[in-house]
Amino acid sequence: MNALGAKIAITGCGSSIPPQVITNDDLSRLVDTSDEWIQTRTGIGRRHLASPDTSLSDISAQAAQEAITMAGLTPRDIDLIILATSTPDDLFGSAAKVQHLLGASNAVAFDLTAACSGFVFALITAAQFIRTGVYQRVVVIGADILSRWMDWSDRNTCVLFGDGAGAVVCQATLREDCLLGFDMYSDGKQHHSLNLSYKGQQKTLKEKVNISQGSYHPITMNGREVYRFAVVKVPEVIERALVRAGISSEEIDWLILHQANQRIIHAVAQRLDIPSEKVIANLEECGNTSAASIPIALDEAVRDGRIKMGDIIASSGFGAGLTWGAVIFRWGI
Structure with a gap:
């Protein structure tokens, strides 16, 4: 299907949630909080956290494979993979690693960063590739491991976030357009309202030549x-x-x-x-x-x-x- 204006079907979904759990009562032993305080303000009771040997690429590939299977496809059928994340394993991007883990050898893959809006933005982006006839079978993944970047002494943020990945398969169709x-x-x-910002330390390479090296502040x-x-x-x-x-x-x-x-x-x-x-x-x-x-x-x-x-x-x-x-x-x- 190559014609401009192809229609879109969402035919599969999948998810991957790490088995480790930290409850509100567990958090009350780390910071000054309580199950009642967290529940009444957020509705959250538990959150799942990735272990040190679990990568974002791993859980992304697991979620994507579930979605591909539900859609009745194989990884080699996929043309495009869009990974929406703010916490890649590699600052250069993790989508290509996910492509490799899946064995989706015919797919191009790239990361998209829009934080908590990422999945919606990535789904809309995938739709444009399908509608223009460029790709026909696209995997859209939303995944984050925010526990890596949490200040576990800050009760205002550490009670909120968990880790996980979810995915859908979008396909070109001759039937009704589902998007x-x-x-x-x-x-x-308003960017200052929610940040995972760069943390730099000045390093002098030679006289009058300084650069910044560092990592990131907690959320x-x-x-x-x-x-x-x-x-x-x-x-x-x-x-x-x-x-x-x-x-x-x-x-x-x-x-x-x-x-x-x-x-x-x-x-x-x-x-x-x-x-x-x-x-x-x-x-x-x-x-x-x-x-x-x-x-x-x-x-x-x-x-x-x-x-x-x-x-x-x-x-x-x-x-x-x-x-x-x-x-x-x-x-x-």
């Missing part, structure tokens, strides 16, 4: 500002995506938001007048897994039978940058 509408935004004026966040941003911008971007899709919020079967905070999820659903029984959330078990949170929640809901073939899903990612976006899609057509 119904989308919208994306950035606002660099810092202004939770109040991120909350204010999310409860306003996320409903707006979903509403715009619905307009582009030509459907109303009443036609949505499921709402899957980035799993940042249960209060944000509740506020957005209320603003859109979407009942709680249509909202998918796994914060209690997984916490905030950044770019992985939406595809992990999607995979769980597909595999347990909640999401069925043809269901319409509204999804939004939002976070560091600040970035935010929404996509409206139909599952499995």
